[in-house]
Amino acid sequence: MTMIIKVLFFGATADEAGTAKAEIDLEDGIVAEAALTEILNRYPKLTASRERGSLLFAVNQEYVKGDELVRDGDELAVFTAVSGG
């Protein structure tokens, strides 16, 4: 079984992904960390930000640690360290 997940990119990650928004299919029962790895596989230019430790990840508009289950219809967001203010 797979599920459809909405993925949002912001700022530099939108430029690197070449899009601000995508829908991807992921295996049921996947946790957030694995979902992020899958997203990075599909958008390999994001890997540089991750290696710098600057990549942040949110599920349903909340920061996640990584071990949370991702569910069908969830909204994932991938972005570099924030720079508002």
Next chain:
Amino acid sequence: MTMIIKVLFFGATADEAGTAKAEIDLEDGIVAEAALTEILNRYPKLTASRERGSLLFAVNQEYVKGDELVRDGDELAVFTAVSGG
């Protein structure tokens, strides 16, 4: 020889002195501390503030320590601890 000094009172000290402004004659060569004592003699209701340690004293719009010479035409000001802000 005496000289004429302008004395200003503010806030509570104006109420206690019964006036906001006075001219007093002081002996030539008097220092600020002695001038203040003379002013307190003439306006004894101010003594209470002085005993509370709240009375401040300025000569020509500068705080003084007390040993400064007071000169003819100087402007003295007597007031309680400030409460602006």
Next chain:
Amino acid sequence: MIVELTESPLDVGEIARRVVPEECGATVTLDGYVRKFTKGRETEYLVYEAYEPMALKEMEKLVQAAKEKFEISHVAIVHRLGRLEIGETSVVIAVAAPHRRAAFEACEWLIKELKRTVPIWKKEVYADGEVWVEGEAKG
């Protein structure tokens, strides 16, 4: 609590005066605005982008946390988005408190945390290029 994102110019005084409860005597306001020079390089303008629903949630969380941490009464945080010219205000944080010490502390804490956690990004545009600024990573 007031937390807002807007593309309209911010009026720092208007925002500050929205948080004046009767039990208070002081409001401390941070007005952050676009600097002309960053590390000697001249900025032409900035563009701010936000993950809006999450940014609003994170701003609300910050206000809640600040109210637990400091003796404050009222907080307004308004962040501007879109294109901003030099000198224009990007963020206003206004904190009202019965005692000013808490207002200063909370305001400073809120801007520090906002820069660390609220999903908003800044693009600096120069005469010869542009760059998305990367913040300190959220620890």
Next chain:
Amino acid sequence: MIVELTESPLDVGEIARRVVPEECGATVTLDGYVRKFTKGRETEYLVYEAYEPMALKEMEKLVQAAKEKFEISHVAIVHRLGRLEIGETSVVIAVAAPHRRAAFEACEWLIKELKRTVPIWKKEVYADGEVWVEGEAKG
């Protein structure tokens, strides 16, 4: 440097925006206003009085001292005089700095010192009387 005394209402935003130099990115503003309740007693209004020429000199000295003590660029201090109603602003201190830490520190230092040294007095008027407030003595 802007130091002013006025009987007119203060516009905190207008004052804050007067100190926005190009090299800065943050202005911290203290807006002090009339509290309705002081120690449980209800104030009807306040009256501020100043020894005006000395107050302006002392405010200038404070700004000079703050500029030596902190890395700040620009300061405005405006104090209102006369009768003030509940919620009206009595004092605005706005400090612009390249880095916000210095602006917070300087603004807090300036209000503390202003309350200690600048010859301005506050009369609290209640339904049943009035009292000139006595500050902490200048040490």
